[in-house]
Amino acid sequence: MFYITTKKASGVISGFQTSEDAPITWSRELPASCQLSHGLGALVTPLLAGLLETEPNKIWTFEQFFSSVTQVTQAKRAQIWTWHVHTCQMLRIYPAVKELNFELLSAEIEKQSAVAPAHQLLLHNQVQVKHDRWPLQTSRQKPLILFHRENNNVALVDAGEVPKFPSFQTPVQLEADATVSKSCCSVGYCAKRQTEHVSQASTLAEEATKGLSRLISRETAEVDALRAQTLLLASVLWGRAQAVIKAQEIIAKLKPTISNSLSEDLRRKQVEVSRLHVELEKLAPVLKQLSSKDLLKEWLNLSEGLSAERGACEANKVSSLVARLKDSWQHLLRDRATREPSYNDEQFHLLERIKASETAKKIVNLLSTQVLPFAAALADSLADWYKLAQTSFLQVEILKRDMLQAQSQLERLQESYEILEEMFLSNAEVSASRPSSPAEDRKSRSPTPSPMRSPSPPVPGGKTSPCRSPADVLAVQEEINQLLKDNSHLISFFNSLSLEMPDLDD
Template identity: 40%
Template structure:
């Protein structure tokens, strides 16, 4: 009886513990004999020995040449003790292959955004290292990209399987055929699969096509080019890849001999945001180019990916839709570019955009000339809030129905039941993501109410303080004007000005209308906090999904679905079931049906209606809030106009004062007067002196008030600069 264990000088592995299998080799899980470290061991079958010797040793040479974090690390090349064949010992990637990850029902529609960007970054880095060493892989696909989980829990994706790799300079070509047909460049597909044009040669850029297909697969969960019937429809596959126009990134045939559905955009149901799709789609279009005159170079690919990865994600909660959007902006771009990107996704003109970060206008925190690298750091749970000056309606997007789950067949089939259970898990994951998304949006609605209320109340508080200052200033000017007029009468000043009446004229409407309006709004909202109280009243009977732990409940239900699915997968592996096993199998099918109904009800009956009701109430509240905001802006404009008028009045009063002082100096010179006149003048001068002293005191008081206000303004500016500097340093 032969043993399942095999070994080399320093490693041992089990032939039944298979991690992956190809045409010429199998990868097993093994351990280091000395320290027990788990490893991956690649062994070669007899077919591999039929290859030329130089081809057999090429993989060893390539692995010895490369050394990079995003390429699976070579630990040793040893001889198997039993048959003396060479084995390759590599680090073990416990996360499995990217193909298996995409095959998981959680990723039916591709990886989530952050994981996609991680794959893109690591694939780019690994490929750049290969090209820096003049190497081509020639079999790039998700199955040859491994997920390595580091000790700190972070993920690193690594290229593996260099059996087809070889050294190839730019401009050099090769004739040998390698690769997996769904990921092959059309020219290589024509030779390798259709057996045509036997003398055609290929360059290093064939890897770029494979990267494009891989990235599309990672983004969507599906291959970009899919003929009806799959691999058996080879001619149609070749037709799709060679006849597509430039810019087309997918071609799908849904029925036999049917038309091809060409697409230039990524599908709606993939997990990437609109903002990321916008910059990834041109990248895919450039990679999936069969025309030799339009095909990208590696330098262009590396440059484009560099630009994508350098962009900064700005999370924005779009109030009018109650949804989250993402804008990817180059760190060197400015606030104006951010507005343009927002317009592309929302159709809100730049002049109508209001962006809040927490309770402050973004424009108060970021100057127009500041690069995006200086913008505040945002997250999905801590975004910017986007308002539209001209639109106070809130209309949420229509609900996206989940795929229909059909009941299990009355006839037990371990194969079909496992597939049906996997489909149920896929629906469960979609439902869970929607529950999480609507729960997040509901929480952001509440955050919007909180931040907008504080912003409006803060503006009213500042406006009220400004009003109080102007009213005090007006009183000082009024006293000064009255004293000034009395001085003019006593001195028989001929150029008398009616300053007090003029001040009353410019202040009448302000004190009777504007001041009353500011006082009223300030009392209602800054003091009594009416907007907040109105929201609390309107939303008292509403539930927020995040408060009812809906996301956690959805995750629990999906875990139950996955447990049942794995049970049916194990049943499929046994092929035949005993009577007892069959009864448990039936119970798992019942559990799956019940669980999928529960998670769908959680979404469709509980969470989405709660989000919908919350959005509807928020729409009503937002109209009131925007009305208060509009009134505040109108009053602020009136206050500013009055402040300008008061400033002009003060300047005119100062000029009149200078003229009057000159008159006093010129007309009350003692050397030109008689003693009699001097006596009468002394009496009037004493009276005038007393009045002027009072006037001087009032003037000094004005100066003190102005000085104090100047200090306050300087203090406010210093606080603003400090706040700006704080946000500029956050990145």
């Protein structure tokens, strides 16, 4: 200890030896075998560096020490559990500030997972986590589920390898046997952590697949409902334009001097609406195909034999064997305290040695034949399933973006329609109040019947009454107003649909 605290360099907090009396390999980071999480290790590292500092001018004061300890304890109370699907690791986020917003959370997740915020897909209780759904409570059993939007590879990073247990020496030595059994117990606990990690991964994999499947189903249903509403809105806009075009044609026949450019503008708008209508109709087969996909069923097929119950069963088996191994270590430890054991004590000592060796072999066999193959198969199945789910999720996002674009185009067309309708109404009022010109009167007295009104009945004496007059113009205006009144329910319906349109950013 004197050598460690006096000879190490400044800032060094750990070191290891490959053998007894071998040189120490120093490090400024915690060793890989440290059981602290990455998030807590980042908080503890400067604390250890300050405590183990050898240079007097860099040694921490009591205020610095207690301030760092307070920061660690406060952060630990507010920790955020996040399960990374692609590495099957449980990340623990320890916020450095009291109020952790969504942007800071994404940045902290990026530090531990190397997943950029733009590529993060976070779920909690089968709901996508966004700015408006934060903050929320997490736990080891109900963590945030982190998916990578672009990457679909999965690997159990902490699954480990088959452990190697030390063997007992051939001549019975009480001191050496107690030391070997203690080492066997330590290796057994490492194997126990491996199996618990695999068991937790199998449980959270089911939760992750279920949550993402239901999210995709809900998003698909929302996009389909939006498509139906957008189609209806397009039909309403087309009908409004058609009503104004017909009314404009009536006025143009009554007043030939009035320009017909308004109808041409409306027809161009109708063409745009028709184009949007056709594009939305083409999306129906794609949405139907997405709706028919059962991702949960796909996961059940891919993960057959990889249930969470099986993972928990394997973990319980290893836990039971480790408890038996610890019991053997306790017996051998008591034998060491007996300096001169009797013959019976020696025989029991040999039995405990054999028991510890056989238990270690069972643990090795269980990990090599059951646990590690289970972990590899689980990672492969999860990767294959996420490839399907990722494709569906990206398709839904693209369709959602297309729907939003179509909706914005319809909103712009609606504004254009309202402007053109106001122009039409003002033109209709002007044409009704303005007296007819002599040319229009002569044309109105021509024998050609109006397409909108039946010819006047013959007058006795062979004379015919004029078929066009200011009164006739007023009658036509009343007819136009009736057309607009007939379509007013379409306008009201369109406005109500616009108000009831769901906010798709939620």
